Amino acid sequence: xxxxxxxxxxxxxxxxxxxxxxxxxxxxxxxxxxxxxxxxxxxxxxxxxxxxxxxxxxxxxxxxxxxxxxxxxxxxxxxxxxxxxxxxxxxxxxxxxxxxxxxxxxxxxxxxxxxxxxxxxxxxxxxxxxxxxxxxxxxxxxxxxxxxxxxxxxxxxxxxxxxxxxxxxxxxxxxxxxxxxxxxxxxxxxxxxxxxxxxxxxxxxxxxxxxxxxxxxxxxxxxxxxxxxxxxxxxxxxxxxxxxxxxxxxxxxxxxxxxxxxxxxxxxxxxxxxxxxxxxxxxxxxxxxxxxxxxxxxxxxxxxxxxxxxxxxxxxxxxxxxxxxxxxxxxxxxxxxxxxxxxxxxx
Ligand code: SF4
Numbered sequence: 001x002x003x004x005x006x007x008x009x010x011x012x013x014x015x016x017x018x019x020x021x022x023x024x025x026x027x028x029x030x031x032x033x034x035x036x037x038x039x040x041x042x043x044x045x046x047x048x049x050x051x052x053x054x055x056x057x058x059x060x061x062x063x064x065x066x067x068x069x070x071x072x073x074x075x076x077x078x079x080x081x082x083x084x085x086x087x088x089x090x091x092x093x094x095x096x097x098x099x100x101x102x103x104x105x106x107x108x109x110x111x112x113x114x115x116x117x118x119x120x121x122x123x124x125x126x127x128x129x130x131x132x133x134x135x136x137x138x139x140x141x142x143x144x145x146x147x148x149x150x151x152x153x154x155x156x157x158x159x160x161x162x163x164x165x166x167x168x169x170x171x172x173x174x175x176x177x178x179x180x181x182x183x184x185x186x187x188x189x190x191x192x193x194x195x196x197x198x199x200x201x202x203x204x205x206x207x208x209x210x211x212x213x214x215x216x217x218x219x220x221x222x223x224x225x226x227x228x229x230x231x232x233x234x235x236x237x238x239x240x241x242x243x244x245x246x247x248x249x250x251x252x253x254x255x256x257x258x259x260x261x262x263x264x265x266x267x268x269x270x271x272x273x274x275x276x277x278x279x280x281x282x283x284x285x286x287x288x289x290x291x292x293x294x295x296x297x298x299x300x301x302x303x304x305x306x307x308x309x310x311x312x313x314x315x316x317x318x319x320x321x322x323x324x325x326x327x328x329x330x331x332x333x334x335x336x337x338x339x340x341x342x343x344x345x346x347x
């Protein structure tokens with residue numbers, strides 16, 4: 001599972017058999033230090049293990065110490081083109097840098113960044129995406145094919161390897177799910193670097209979740225990928241929730257609540273859709289390792305959810321609370337969610 005090489009961003013191990021980590025990126029302006037710090041804290045609270053911030057100019061470097069002070073999660077500086085920004089970010093205490101060495105100019109500059117990162121044990125993520133491939137690679141393949149993305153990532157990596165720098169993580173994002181899947185498959189065959197998975201420009205929440213689950217999920221299922229970022233045109237905290245839900249759906253993350261609910265059918269006599277959303281929302285952030293079931297009827301509900309530690313099954317305007325398939329008691333519909341939450345509290 002995962003890459004052969006392992007790197008370390010702050011206290012988080014990436015690759016080499018480490019647990020798949022979840023990351024996200026701040027989306028408040030880099031000039032807004034207070035807002036950035038607040039958002040980083042909210043991301044950390046949601047479980048985000050690695051937090052990336054855009055560092056577009058020297059002024060933004062000030063963000064790094066402020067973020068480091070506010071959160072424990074490692075901070076990644078996202079830098080485009082400017083090697084001096086990378087050097088400054090290293091000096092400011094960043095834990096990881098996202099930069100493409102092929103975009104920063106001469107070998108001397110690449111060496112300066114590699115040396116600064118090596119000295120401080122800072123890994124570099126090379127982030128290739130289908131919209132910004134090198135002219136030569138595009139000319140060779142005609143358009144951003146999976147091999148073109150993979151070649152580009154390996155080309156950038158080779159520039160660091162020249163200076164014996166191999167603390168590298170690669171990403172090859174595309175907004176086309178099949179392209180990104182194949183690009184990562186090729187990279188997993190062709191190199192030993194940890195892979196940061198993501199579907200770029202995945203879209204607003206609904207489509208973004210679908211594309212990310214399909215792309216990231218199928219790669220993880222085949223043992224490819226070491227750290228993940230779900231991209232949504234939404235609050236980044238939502239990205240973290242979705243990332244964990246993908247990991248949970250694949251049994252790659254077993255901490256926290258596993259929630260199951262039935263699709264409802266003609267037997268349902270309570271407002272299960274509302275009840276299920278309320279339970280799910282109230283369980284967000286619950287750290288107990290339990291399986292909770294919300295089922296529409298008593299005929300099939302408890303039986304179908306036998307594996308659940310605790311659950312409810314709807315009757316006609318009422319419902320049963322059950323524990324490991326055994327019925328505990330019956331309550332009216334309006335008290336059902338509270339009763340379930342009380343029982344979960346006791347577990
Ligand atoms: S648990 Fe009951 S209500 Fe829900 S889908 Fe199954 S039969 Fe229908």
